[in-house]
């Protein structure tokens with residue numbers, strides 16, 4: 001089992017693009033686990049890097065990291081956020097109609113990719129963030145707030161929010177549906193932008209197979225979950241082929257895989273991120289459903 005002294009975890013917010021399967025919630029812990037168990041002198045390869053949560057955390061910890069994802073859309077999005085400014089972020093909020101127009105476009109720009117990402121439900125780039133009946137109100141509210149206020153954080157305290165909400169006939173909206181989710185998403189982009197250290201992030205877009213020659217490094221691998229709807233990401237993913245490759249790579253590297261479970265018995269869990277609170281609240285044991293780290297068993 002790997003150890004984690006939680007006292008050493010970096011203070012401050014976790015960073016990363018909103019993205020399906022993002023490790024943002026546990027990225028600070030993951031990088032601290034790597035540091036405490038394997039030191040800080042080996043380069044880290046974030047080969048299925050997605051929205052960059054692990055890469056960003058490595059950089060904030062001063063570690064050497066290689067950011068890669070087969071999908072150029074997502075790494076371009078990360079680089080674009082870093083290179084643009086605050087005003088540009090505001091242009092990414094789109095209405096329901098615009099969303100479906102962009103979705104139908106054949107050739108999408110990086111801005112289109114980002115618009116689909118942050119305005120979609122669960123960041124799936126397919127379904128609009130809000131149900132049809134509240135789309136208009138939420139979109140207008142978000143637009144009003146960013147027009148009148150420069151900070152996206154604490155938007156519920158803004159006069160605009162309070163005014164629109166109080167004028168709204170939608171009583172239930174205020175009580176139950178008060179979140180303006182898209183503002184939370186663009187806050188995450190803002191956080192990426194504010195960190196100058198991230199300017200040096202340069203991504204590659206290879207398939208994991210192309211890293212076969214790497215040795216003496218730490219490979220952090222976050223593959224699509226075995227049971228994931230294969231359409232979630234850029235390609236269909238062959239989990240067994242991936243495990244065979246990871247097993248080979250572990251002969252000359254430290255290989256760490258993120259998953260809930262791995263069917264290949266050559267790998268065993270070495271750390272489990274407990275969701276103690278949710279277990280207590282629901283009264284149902286979340287056993288087996290925790291995010292874990294896996295390594296080759298010896």
Ligand SMILES: C[S@@+](CC[C@H](N)C(=O)[O-])C[C@H]1O[C@@H](n2cnc3c(N)ncnc32)[C@H](O)[C@@H]1O
Pocket residue numbers: 016019020021022023024047048049050051052053054068069070071074206207208209222223224225233234235237
């Ligand atoms: C679970 S996500 C990674 C999430 C990421 N750790 C984060 O925090 O945002 C899996 C990623 O694997 C990528 N991927 C799928 N097949 C790949 C391949 N053959 N080589 C490299 N990346 C691949 C997908 O594009 C997707 O971004």
